[in-house]
Amino acid sequence: MSAARLPVAANKVWVFYAFALPFAALTLIFGLWPILLSLSVSLTKSATALRPEPDYVGLANYMTVLTDPIFLRSLFSTLLYTGFAVAANLAFALAYAILLHSTLIGPGKTFFKIAMFLPVVTPDIAGYAVWRWLFDQSFGAVNAFIEILGLPPFGGISSPDTVFAAVLIAELWHHVGFYILIFLANLAICDRSLEEAAKIDGATRWQRIRFVILPQLRPALVINGVYAIIQFLKTFTVVVVMTKGGPNGATNFVSFYAYRLFDQGRYGEATAMASILFFIVAAVALAAYRLGERGRA
Amino acid sequence: MKEPLALRVLAYGVAILCSVFFLYPYWWMLLGAFRSTEAVLTNPLALWPEQWDLTAYRNMATVGGVSIWSYVWNSIAITTGSTVLGVGITALGAYAMTRRPDLIAFRILRSGFLLTMMYPYMLLVIPVYIVMFKLGLLGTYAGIILFLALGPIQFFLFEQFFRSIPGEVIEAAIVDGASEWQVFRMIVLPVSVPIVATVTVITFLLNWAQWFPVLVISRSPETYTLPVALLNMTGELGVNFQGIMALAAVTTVPATIVFLVAQRRVMQGMSDGAVKG
Numbered sequence: 001m002s003a004a005r006l007p008v009a010a011n012k013v014w015v016f017y018a019f020a021l022p023f024a025a026l027t028l029i030f031g032l033w034p035i036l037l038s039l040s041v042s043l044t045k046s047a048t049a050l051r052p053e054p055d056y057v058g059l060a061n062y063m064t065v066l067t068d069p070i071f072l073r074s075l076f077s078t079l080l081y082t083g084f085a086v087a088a089n090l091a092f093a094l095a096y097a098i099l100l101h102s103t104l105i106g107p108g109k110t111f112f113k114i115a116m117f118l119p120v121v122t123p124d125i126a127g128y129a130v131w132r133w134l135f136d137q138s139f140g141a142v143n144a145f146i147e148i149l150g151l152p153p154f155g156g157i158s159s160p161d162t163v164f165a166a167v168l169i170a171e172l173w174h175h176v177g178f179y180i181l182i183f184l185a186n187l188a189i190c191d192r193s194l195e196e197a198a199k200i201d202g203a204t205r206w207q208r209i210r211f212v213i214l215p216q217l218r219p220a221l222v223i224n225g226v227y228a229i230i231q232f233l234k235t236f237t238v239v240v241v242m243t244k245g246g247p248n249g250a251t252n253f254v255s256f257y258a259y260r261l262f263d264q265g266r267y268g269e270a271t272a273m274a275s276i277l278f279f280i281v282a283a284v285a286l287a288a289y290r291l292g293e294r295g296r297a
Numbered sequence: 298m299k300e301p302l303a304l305r306v307l308a309y310g311v312a313i314l315c316s317v318f319f320l321y322p323y324w325w326m327l328l329g330a331f332r333s334t335e336a337v338l339t340n341p342l343a344l345w346p347e348q349w350d351l352t353a354y355r356n357m358a359t360v361g362g363v364s365i366w367s368y369v370w371n372s373i374a375i376t377t378g379s380t381v382l383g384v385g386i387t388a389l390g391a392y393a394m395t396r397r398p399d400l401i402a403f404r405i406l407r408s409g410f411l412l413t414m415m416y417p418y419m420l421l422v423i424p425v426y427i428v429m430f431k432l433g434l435l436g437t438y439a440g441i442i443l444f445l446a447l448g449p450i451q452f453f454l455f456e457q458f459f460r461s462i463p464g465e466v467i468e469a470a471i472v473d474g475a476s477e478w479q480v481f482r483m484i485v486l487p488v489s490v491p492i493v494a495t496v497t498v499i500t501f502l503l504n505w506a507q508w509f510p511v512l513v514i515s516r517s518p519e520t521y522t523l524p525v526a527l528l529n530m531t532g533e534l535g536v537n538f539q540g541i542m543a544l545a546a547v548t549t550v551p552a553t554i555v556f557l558v559a560q561r562r563v564m565q566g567m568s569d570g571a572v573k574g
Contacts (some may be wrong), residue, residue: 015477016393023390033415034424104308115316121556123506124544125524144341185568274420
């Protein structure tokens, strides 16, 4: 932090206000105003939401949403999916980062890093459009490959039993590189000499990973955990491109459901749902962050 | 340290397998763009086109009734506009806030900004529709560009960098009679070239991929960018597999080139912006 720096030329405060003015204006107009507006619209009757004098109906929209069985099912599947997705992404990222960082991988490391990060910078719409077709029953490479292996065909996005797995694979492909990158950044500042010492003391490879490397990765684990939870609670694009909430409502996650209501002009319910999801995201992220902080102390 | 050969082979095997998982969808997309739909149906796993079929690119003149060049132009204009604007505004704002962290107004502004960035993005976009409606910016480039200008990674990277400039240097210049604007222009800007480059590339990549705000703020396909056009195409009735792969390739390749040219910068920047935030 910059607490050590003294504010110089305190008489020129207005210059700094002028510097920050455009930034403040954008934050206010396209950040804080919409959030307040969202809260206020969630208290109005949808049909009147866009009028200058909307009808305020109190918490009626929240009641409608919270007693809507479709929403409750949507909330449940969102939480379930988030649990799976966070676990899968962090486990994959952790294992892969440790592998790339290990002395086992010498030449080619840059190539492996570029390969894992390329999907992150790929426009998500394009990536998911490709995955949607990869999973296709007649076009897709996935099932053609499985057939060669002699395994039973994978239902992909067309069956409610496999759609979670299909969406999860596509999202992992797009997001996991970012989590790997954070773990790698953490590994780069880890103390290699501790590992050497443990090796000389006769620790096995697994013991070194478990007792020397993992404890040092706590900061990255907290950051990735918080990011991943926020990321997957909001799962949206992949649903729009690959499943449209189907099959049978299996992937009708909260942000997609809220968007559909918004599209139908049900602004009150849509924004009420947005507020509920925001509350959950903030609470879970804060809890995860606190948990990490306490572990560190 | 000499590692046992068997383990090294295993490690490379896993790394190569994972890289295939990351890269194969690209190859399949590029192949799909150059292979006829029938060819893909017969053999989805081919690793090379039977013959280079350019039908998709020839038929790509219009998507959803709008010329493909309109989407390309929109993508370039909106991404460039929002990147230049966003980098400039964020740099100035973050600079002011790091120079005077003692001002209450700046503390409130910072918290407000962080709150905005924490708010689930696609849920923020819903009320943004109403804001744009009220400001008369629905369906305009200005509305889209202004909304895309700010982002958390950009802010954190600048904040982190400006905090690292030693205060003594700035103080010395002010003692010598330099104005704040001169300090910014002649001391801060010259040393900021690398960070500006990093933030610019990252913002470009992030905004190139944006689709939801563009879709919501637009009133017609006239202001759609490539990803939105692609989304529109996937929603169309009837299967135009080859066309979708071709448009996906057009959407992806520019971002891929920018990333490959600046990969070190992008990866370093992304991890710095996330870790210090």
